Amino acid sequence: MAYRQGLDKQxxxxxxxxxxxxxxxxxxxxxxxxxxxxxxTPSLYNHIKGLPGLRRALxxxxxxxxxxxxxxxxxxKSGDDALxxxxxxxxAFVRRHPGLYEATLIANDMAxxxxxxxxxxxxxxxxxLRMLEALQLEPEAALHTVRGFRSIVHGFATLEGRYGFRxxxxxxxxxxxxLSTYLKGLRSS
Numbered sequence: 039m040a041y042r043q044g045l046d047k048q049x050x051x052x053x054x055x056x057x058x059x060x061x062x063x064x065x066x067x068x069x070x071x072x073x074x075x076x077x078x079t080p081s082l083y084n085h086i087k088g089l090p091g092l093r094r095a096l097x098x099x100x101x102x103x104x105x106x107x108x109x110x111x112x113x114x115k116s117g118d119d120a121l122x123x124x125x126x127x128x129x130a131f132v133r134r135h136p137g138l139y140e141a142t143l144i145a146n147d148m149a150x151x152x153x154x155x156x157x158x159x160x161x162x163x164x165x166x167l168r169m170l171e172a173l174q175l176e177p178e179a180a181l182h183t184v185r186g187f188r189s190i191v192h193g194f195a196t197l198e199g200r201y202g203f204r205x206x207x208x209x210x211x212x213x214x215x216x217l218s219t220y221l222k223g224l225r226s227s
Contacts, residue, residue, distance in 0.1 A: 058137025
């Protein structure tokens, strides 16, 4: 079977990322992706395992990209500086790739039965736990802190992405204050 020149698994994935970021993950269909790539839908099956395979590939790619973004943001930083940098980087990732970020949330559903997704998600939690080591939290408290951190960033990003902050007030300043307050609370508990 002849493949379209230049079309491979990576180009299909990157086109799907672009599409997801433009229209949202739920609107990414094989038909829409084929149209974007100017190919017939059956041609995609040479590179992906249908829509479930595409969603899995997007989830994996999104988690890898998020992890790399977080890792790069904390190089040379520790404690509060590292957590603030990670929070800002996380929010910037969601702003840059809203559809790809949505794909990482789909990964939550798939991780229960997908060892590779589960391992990647666990590695992100481990990265966050390493950032918290300076706070010397008990293991359970550290996990609660990671959940809180993720909830703050996800909640803010979700509200912002759905135009929940329409007032003429600097959203970056709001986010910085929110994270600062959370970090202050961690030190006082």
